[in-house]
Amino acid sequence: MARVLLEHIYKTYSGASEPTVKDFNLDIQDKEFVVFVGPSGCGKTTTLRMIAGLEDITDGNLYIGERRVNDVAPKDRDIAMVFQNYALYPHMSVYQNMAFGLKLRKVPKAEIDKRVQEAAKILDIAHLLDRKPKALSGGQRQRVALGRAIVREPQVFLMDEPLSNLDAKLRVQMRAEIRKLHQRLQTTMIYVTHDQTEAMTMGDRICVMRDGIIQQADTPQVVYSQPKNMFVAGFIGSPAMNFIRGEIVADGDAFYFRAPAISLRLPEGRYGVLKSSGVIGKPVVLGVRPEDLHDEEVFMTTYPDTVLQSQVEVVEHMGSELYLHCSVGENTFIARVNPRHMYHVGSSVKLAVDLNKIHIFDAETEVSIGFAAPAKQEALV
Amino acid sequence: MDWWRDALEHWTKAFGIEWMLVEWPNSVPDVPRFGWCNRDEAWLLRLDEGRAIRFPNWDTSEQVRCALAWTLRQLAHEQRFSGGRPVGQAYAGCRDMTFAELTAVVAGVDGHGEPRDWGTLAQKKFPGYLIAIEWTAKHANSERQVAEDADIARHVIEAMFGHGWTEFDANGPCLLVFLAQDDLAGIERDGDEPACVGDQSFSKLLAIAEQLAAAVRAEAFVDAKVWVSMPIVSPHMVFSALASLQLTARMGDRYNRTHGVFGEDPALYLLSIGGSAQWKVLQAMLTARAAQPLRDWPDGWRELTEAMIKANLNASEAARSLYVHRNTLLARIERLYESSGFDVRRGEDAIALYLAARFMPQQVAST
Known part of the structure; x- marks a missing residue:
């Protein structure tokens, strides 16, 4: 079990004009499950590889536990890696597959047996130990692949998109399995994915990266409800957050967000944020998540100033919800509404914006001004 | 004769x-x-x-x-394919060849002709493939450590295929493996089986390369890269196969890949054979209709182009793969069109942008 500390980490490949990873600072606590997420080329895998020791660190300090490991060989870092498409050895039984790495390291036979049996129990595959990979289901194979890492009893697990090659159904199942596994093993896990749903559902904390820089590192709840910039806001959440370009205008005592064909009176409680951020009279981007656009009558009656008269362009039935692709003037957006309501392409629809949930970003820097109120969490038990 | x-x-x-x-x-x-x-x-x-x-x-x-x-x-x-270190030495020789020399060696040998009495060479079941597992030995440059890593890689090969001819060249370091075409039958891969027989073998080779790279990395803790040669129909093609391995490795290294199979990316090969004059002309052609020079095209245009190509020019699917709203993607496509003169929604334009995207990483930084 170990804390992993990354201090001002840089990675510059030879011949490259710019670092691939820039000033990466993150303190991963013992037993924490941290997910690195971001689009291709954002530096998440490079960072993981630096932790593993497969890449040299150009600058900065990396600690695993109390030890600075910048110059420690990968095999001496006490880590285990799980990769995408790390297939099982077809000619070996499940037991032999799990014991393989330990055998190579000349671990005594009795110790190998103890570790394999324990891992098999944790993964609920003890009854499969004599089977060959061909006789296993997809989920069972993935569990065996995880078992190979578990038997090493490492301080830190490093997982590089381990579920990317699985079909959607198995991926969802394995997400939960890995999460449960983390709770049972109580070991530090660092997980890389480009899939924001995976990140949101698995991580204690998620670290959103772009162009080698951490954009935001926080709990999934905070990253979703208080994104620090437009990139995080657009990357986390599906369908993505809607963005509308406009400006903040003072009119009498009130402040409005105005864009072509849109005028929204902003809540008084947030005027302080508007004034202190200096965005009044300046171009901004308003962000609103699809679920914060409402078609319920009661909402529109209560908040008549927040209603947008829009045109339906596309209707997507998702079963448990309905996505309406709408337009207001030049602006288009997606609303997630009640699937029992009927809509037709070309018809007009009234949608009320939940102004307590909107986000405002500086149009130039794309940084959030902190308009969204912190999400309240209520304990049910 | x-x-x-x-x-x-x-x-x-x-x-x-x-x-x-x-x-x-x-x-x-x-x-x-x-x-x-x-x-x-x-x-x-x-x-x-x-x-x-x-x-x-x-x-x-x-x-x-x-x-x-x-x-x-x-x-x-005079030498045996199964003994000594002749293949590894020959592969080491390939590393010193120019791209054009490797190309000539690969191009010169076709796969026709009946195998005759090839002595011990014939004990290898042709057709087959040569696989090179290469790695950089970070933090551990001692000969003993490199030999231990090679031993682990050899065990991974045995675990994967049940048997196998291997030869270690410490200079790489590199482990060369011969895999008979028949052995592919026992290999499983995820996903749907391609209908085309050739594609079945090819996609299995791709899966093998990826799995081997991941397995050696996880077991030996080395940064393994795995390359697979062109098919070897008879022993006189062995050197050409080594040259094809080296070509694949060079193209893979250039694009920071961990594995590759000869023939995986013909476009990349085409882009690798040009000299500086050809690159200048290609760049001139790619920017002939552009309002802005390549370096001023919008950020992320390469990712956008590759996503559109992978999504068969379907903007909704490409938007999903990039985790952006479809409208955001459409706006980016428009911006790219305004800068480059190419509309990635059109097939021919998408191909041109794809070539530009592949060409860019090495060339445009200096322009």
């Missing part, structure tokens, strides 16, 4: 050179069989005690000459 003639004709055709059978000059007694000497501004390759092949007007590198000698030596059963 002489045993060496087929192979020699393949080679000489590939390099566009003439050859003639001559007597070995008695005045040069110390050259071993399949050794070279230069006489009267022409290279002579000693075939046996009394005969030599003369190559007038052939000005080539030592590596290419060694490659030809190596191939003929193999065919003469």
Whole structure:
């Protein structure tokens, strides 16, 4: 079990004009499950590889536990890696597959047996130990692949998109399995994915990266409800957050967000944020998540100033919800509404914006001004 | 017919050179069989005690000459494919060849012709493939450590295929593996089975390369890269296969890949064979209709183009793969069109942008 500390980490490949990873600072606590997420080329895998020791660190300090490991060989870092498409050895039984790495390291036979049996129990595959990979289901194979890492009893697990090659159904199942596994093993896990749903559902904390820089590192709840910039806001959440370009205008005592064909009176409680951020009279981007656009009558009656008269362009039935692709003037957006309501392409629809949930970003820097109120969490038990 | 003639004709055709059978000059007694000497501004390759092949007007590198000698030596059963370290040494020689020389070696040998009595070479079940597992030994440069890593890689091979011919070259370090086509039948891969038989084998090779790279990385904790050669139909193709491995490795390294199979990315190969003049012209062509120079095209245009190509130019699917709203993607496509003059929603434009995207990483930084 170990804390992993990354201090001002840089990675510059030879011949490259710019670092691939820039000033990466993150303190991963013992037993924490941290997910690195971001689009291709954002530096998440490079960072993981630096932790593993497969890449040299150009600058900065990396600690695993109390030890600075910048110059420690990968095999001496006490880590285990799980990769995408790390297939099982077809000619070996499940037991032999799990014991393989330990055998190579000349671990005594009795110790190998103890570790394999324990891992098999944790993964609920003890009854499969004599089977060959061909006789296993997809989920069972993935569990065996995880078992190979578990038997090493490492301080830190490093997982590089381990579920990317699985079909959607198995991926969802394995997400939960890995999460449960983390709770049972109580070991530090660092997980890389480009899939924001995976990140949101698995991580204690998620670290959103772009162009080698951490954009935001926080709990999934905070990253979703208080994104620090437009990139995080657009990357986390599906369908993505809607963005509308406009400006903040003072009119009498009130402040409005105005864009072509849109005028929204902003809540008084947030005027302080508007004034202190200096965005009044300046171009901004308003962000609103699809679920914060409402078609319920009661909402529109209560908040008549927040209603947008829009045109339906596309209707997507998702079963448990309905996505309406709408337009207001030049602006288009997606609303997630009640699937029992009927809509037709070309018809007009009234949608009320939940102004307590909107986000405002500086149009130039794309940084959030902190308009969204912190999400309240209520304990049910 | 002489045993060496087929192979020699393949080679000489590939390099566009003439050859003639001559007597070995008695005045040069110390050259071993399949050794070279230069006489009267022409290279002579000693075939046996009394005969030599003369190559007038052939000005080539030592590596290419060694490659030809190596191939003929193999065919003469002087060295065994299954013994010593001849294949590894030959592969090491490939590393010193130019891209054009490798290309010529690969191009010169076709897959036709009936395998004859190839001695121990025939014990390998042809057709098959050569696989190179290469790694960089960080933090552990001792010979012992490298040998231990190779041993782990060898165990991974046995675990994966149940058996296998391997040869270790410490200079890479590199472990070479021979995989018979028949052995592919026992390999499983995820996803739907392609309908085309050739594609079935190819996609299995891709899966093997990816799995091997991941397995060696996880077991040996080394940064393993795995390359797979062109198919080897008969033993006279072995050197060409090594050259094809090296071509695949160079293209993979250029794009920071961990694994690759010869033939995986023909477009990348096309982009790798041009010289600086060709690149300048290509760049001029790509920017002929652009309002802005390449370096000022919008950020992320390469990712956008690759996403559109992978999504068969379907904007909704591409938007999903990039985790952006479809409208955001459409706005980016428009911005790219305004800068470049290419609309990635159109097939021909998408191909041009794709080439530009592949060409960019190496070339445009300096423009």
